[in-house]
Amino acid sequence: MNQVVVAVENLSLSSCWSCHTPFDGVHLFCPACHIIQPTAKLSPFSRYGLIATYDIDLKALEKTYLKVQQILHPDKFVSRTDREKLYSSQQTMEMNMAYEILKDDVKRAEALLQEEGVNFEEKTIHDPHVLMMSMEDREALDEATETGPLEVDAKKRYKDTVVDLKKVFEEKDLEKTIQKTLELKYLGKFLNDIKDKKRKLRENVTANS
Amino acid sequence: MLLQIHEPGQAPAPHQSDPGIAIGIDLGTTNSVVSILKEGDVHVISDEAGNRLIPSVVAYANDKVHVGHQALSSEGEKISSVKRLMGRGEGDLKSIAGQLPYKLASSEGMVKLEVNGSIKSPVEISADILKEIKRLSEEALGRRVTKSVITVPAYFDDGARAATKDAAKLAGLEVLRLINEPTAAALAYGLDQGKEGTYIIYDLGGGTFDVSILKMEKGVFKVLATGGDAALGGDDFDHLIAEKMTQSVTNEEEARNVLRHARKIKEALTIENAADGFTREQFNTLIQPLVKRTIDMTHNAIDDAGVELSDIQGIVLVGGSTRVPLVKEMLKSTFGFDPLDDHDPDEVVSEGAARQAAALLGEGDHLLLDVLPLSLGVETMGGLMDRIIDRNTSIPVSKAKEFTTYQDGQTAMMFHVLQGERETVEGNRSLAKFTLKDIPSMIAGAARIKVTFSVDADGLLTVSAEEQMTGQKQDIAVKPSYGLDAEEITNMLRDSMASAREDIESRLLIEKKVEASRVAHAIDTALRQDGELLNEVELKELLDYKDFLVNLAEKSESRNEIKDALEKFEELSKAFVEKRMNKAVSSALSGKDVSEFEKKEEEELAPCLK
Ligand SMILES: [Zn+2]
Numbered sequence: 001m002n003q004v005v006v007a008v009e010n011l012s013l014s015s016c017w018s019c020h021t022p023f024d025g026v027h028l029f030c031p032a033c034h035i036i037q038p039t040a041k042l043s044p045f046s047r048y049g050l051i052a053t054y055d056i057d058l059k060a061l062e063k064t065y066l067k068v069q070q071i072l073h074p075d076k077f078v079s080r081t082d083r084e085k086l087y088s089s090q091q092t093m094e095m096n097m098a099y100e101i102l103k104d105d106v107k108r109a110e111a112l113l114q115e116e117g118v119n120f121e122e123k124t125i126h127d128p129h130v131l132m133m134s135m136e137d138r139e140a141l142d143e144a145t146e147t148g149p150l151e152v153d154a155k156k157r158y159k160d161t162v163v164d165l166k167k168v169f170e171e172k173d174l175e176k177t178i179q180k181t182l183e184l185k186y187l188g189k190f191l192n193d194i195k196d197k198k199r200k201l202r203e204n205v206t207a208n209s
Numbered sequence: 210m211l212l213q214i215h216e217p218g219q220a221p222a223p224h225q226s227d228p229g230i231a232i233g234i235d236l237g238t239t240n241s242v243v244s245i246l247k248e249g250d251v252h253v254i255s256d257e258a259g260n261r262l263i264p265s266v267v268a269y270a271n272d273k274v275h276v277g278h279q280a281l282s283s284e285g286e287k288i289s290s291v292k293r294l295m296g297r298g299e300g301d302l303k304s305i306a307g308q309l310p311y312k313l314a315s316s317e318g319m320v321k322l323e324v325n326g327s328i329k330s331p332v333e334i335s336a337d338i339l340k341e342i343k344r345l346s347e348e349a350l351g352r353r354v355t356k357s358v359i360t361v362p363a364y365f366d367d368g369a370r371a372a373t374k375d376a377a378k379l380a381g382l383e384v385l386r387l388i389n390e391p392t393a394a395a396l397a398y399g400l401d402q403g404k405e406g407t408y409i410i411y412d413l414g415g416g417t418f419d420v421s422i423l424k425m426e427k428g429v430f431k432v433l434a435t436g437g438d439a440a441l442g443g444d445d446f447d448h449l450i451a452e453k454m455t456q457s458v459t460n461e462e463e464a465r466n467v468l469r470h471a472r473k474i475k476e477a478l479t480i481e482n483a484a485d486g487f488t489r490e491q492f493n494t495l496i497q498p499l500v501k502r503t504i505d506m507t508h509n510a511i512d513d514a515g516v517e518l519s520d521i522q523g524i525v526l527v528g529g530s531t532r533v534p535l536v537k538e539m540l541k542s543t544f545g546f547d548p549l550d551d552h553d554p555d556e557v558v559s560e561g562a563a564r565q566a567a568a569l570l571g572e573g574d575h576l577l578l579d580v581l582p583l584s585l586g587v588e589t590m591g592g593l594m595d596r597i598i599d600r601n602t603s604i605p606v607s608k609a610k611e612f613t614t615y616q617d618g619q620t621a622m623m624f625h626v627l628q629g630e631r632e633t634v635e636g637n638r639s640l641a642k643f644t645l646k647d648i649p650s651m652i653a654g655a656a657r658i659k660v661t662f663s664v665d666a667d668g669l670l671t672v673s674a675e676e677q678m679t680g681q682k683q684d685i686a687v688k689p690s691y692g693l694d695a696e697e698i699t700n701m702l703r704d705s706m707a708s709a710r711e712d713i714e715s716r717l718l719i720e721k722k723v724e725a726s727r728v729a730h731a732i733d734t735a736l737r738q739d740g741e742l743l744n745e746v747e748l749k750e751l752l753d754y755k756d757f758l759v760n761l762a763e764k765s766e767s768r769n770e771i772k773d774a775l776e777k778f779e780e781l782s783k784a785f786v787e788k789r790m791n792k793a794v795s796s797a798l799s800g801k802d803v804s805e806f807e808k809k810e811e812e813e814l815a816p817c818l819k
Contacts, residue, residue: 074666093607
């Protein structure tokens with residue numbers, strides 16, 4: 001028997017829309033008649049049965065994600081009633097959105113900080129070292145004729161920053177956590193810029209050959 | 210508390226009647242193929258003469274409709290390649306006309322064709338092909354067929370997907386699911402040969418190129434990224450040969466003959482080293498740049514998928530044009546392994562569709578997870594596209610974003626729904642326009658309008674807009690209004706990379722211009738209400754500066770110029786703003802209403818970013 005057991009903080013009492021059996025907490029399927037239930041308001045973490053921490057097991061998360069898709073995806077409800085189809089679609093959408101946040105090192109950090117009431121639009125990078133680095137990055141990227149070494153270096157810095165971020169989250173130092181998150185966000189964006197440049201260089205070679 | 214995720218299968222499932230059968234249809238531009246899964250094996254259904262490929266050609270003679278090979282030999286007026294017109298609007302007419310041997314009829318909204326004296330929509334013509342497919346299937350299987358899975362190119366936008374579903378409905382076929390062609394091909398290989406790992410699905414047809422990166426693992430087929438070019442295919446190879454042929458061409462008929470000859474040479478060179486004075490080497494030199502471009506796009510898709518070259522286990526070949534030897538050679542030399550080509554590239558898509566059709570009715574427990582091929586968003590003030598869902602996001606998906614009003618007292622907001630990768634509205638496909646009305650009158654920027662985009666498992670979009678305070682709401686199913694043809698859609702995908710930088714610069718400039726005109730508008734309203742708080746000199750100074758800002762908003766090409774002007778204006782207006790606030794505070798204390806804004810005529814304005 002396959003069962004994924006997931007912790008949810010808020011105790012709530014509701015009942016099945018189909019057989020009206022009351023049940024505790026949040027269920028994807030009615031414990032009595034096993035019919036799919038409408039979506040509940042849950043944080044991305046609770047949706048995947050995780051405690052709201054930064055350091056999560058991404059491999060395990062992916063496994064849960066695939067497991068959840070296997071039982072919720074609209075393809076599994078093609079011969080069911082319209083209402084069940086609707087709930088399957090909505091549940092899958094919620095699971096997809098939560099997964100997108102959880103698997104992304106930056107979005108996951110932002111989600112945790114938003115729960116602390118941090119408004120990212122007002123935050124800027126203060127660390128002069130990081131600011132200096134970003135200027136050097138920009139220059140290096142503009143001048144690069146191949147992106148390989150830049151990419152390797154940026155990926156390493158990204159990985160290191162994720163490690164740092166895990167540490168500052170654990171130390172519960174809010175200001176440092178915000179700064180590290182912004183730094184990681186910057187590196188993510190820089191990696192994207194490298195990707196664009198790589199694309200451009202590739203297409204130029206084709207155009208000139 | 211515990212959230213328990215049960216397998217729905219554990220439940221005593223509600224009694225279900227026989228789910229019946231479902232066919233898999235590859236509704237192609239040139240040929241269509243229909244298959245069915247029987248006892249674990251896929252069978253291609255052939256026509257009365259035994260042909261497995263059904264030409265996607267319809268012939269209309271007096272009261273008679275012929276499809277496929279019968280249409281080819283019919284006397285009636287023939288329509289082919291109608292797939293290229295699916296979901297196209299009037300705005301596409303100009304770009305499509307001339308490319309196709311059709312008489313296009315002008316009509317409201319959708320493109321229509323004049324055929325044998327009557328007007329037909331591409332949806333109706335596609336439906337005629339599907340009716341024939343349904344008939345052939347019923348005859349071959351000896352039972353009624355009402356359910357299907359139909360494949361569409363991965364790059365098909367919302368309008369083209371919706372049109373395909375409409376055609377099936379017209380033909381009396383329920384579409385259990387629209388699936389993407391490369392994904393269907395992957396399914397055929399994965400399920401047949403138990404492949405696991407990350408694969409490139411390389412699909413080169415007659416007129417289009419699609420590439421998907423797909424991860425197959427324990428029965429789950431997850432598309433990681435998709436890309437391609439709707440205007441690159443094997444037909445381009447024919448054109449290159451034709452250009453090298455010495456014959457001079459004086460009319461259309463001759464041009465067609467030259468092309469037919471060129472195609473013959475191409476096909477011969479697939480097997481032999483020389484044909485009609487052309488060597489395979491010469492041919493390879495001609496097409497090398499085009500094949501290189503498909504390989505570049507494959508690299509781009511790998512990057513988008515976030516995987517490394519070393520993660521790739523293999524390449525699946527789809528589409529008749531992958532028979533060209535240079536395609537296989539270049540793929541092999543670039544990626545290091547022999548491409549998988551043991552399924553017929555013309556039939557593999559339909560085979561996958563048949564397997565998915567059976568799975569949807571409960572036979573088989575694999576799962577397909579696909580992505581949105583092109584980003585979706587709305588137009589914001591200044592002619593920019595604000596993305597709401599990025600391309601390559603897993604579907605089904607639903608995302609919301611808040612927007613606000615641009616003017617004081619604005620009670621209506623116009624939403625223009627767009628699909629594509631460009632920063633500016635031009636160059637993206639316009640999917641629909643609608644207006645949210647009865648927004649309560651508030652100062653600019655105070656209203657909160659939540660716009661929700663939902664994309665279902667077929668890749669079809671629904672949009673809703675809701676004013677958060679009153680709950681004023683509007684839902685629309687997106688139907689194509691007007692826009693571009695498929696060629697332009699992929700061109701814009703390609704261009705968007707090249708022009709990303711210009712786009713960002715122009716976006717920043719437009720944003721500054723919008724800010725300047727908003728500030729000018731706000732101060733204008735404020736001065737009209739509370740101008741008496743200032744003396745004549747002060748009033749004139751502010752009014753002049755307002756005019757200066759309006760002028761900048763219209764004409765300036767420099768972001769910094771506007772930025773400096775706005776900063777200076779903030780200084781200039783500081784005293785006035787303070788006086789105004791003091792007045793507001795004192796009238797609030799005395800119980801008077803301070804927000805007596807002029808009642809604006811209902812204006813249709815695009816939303817502003819919150
Ligand atoms: Zn129940």
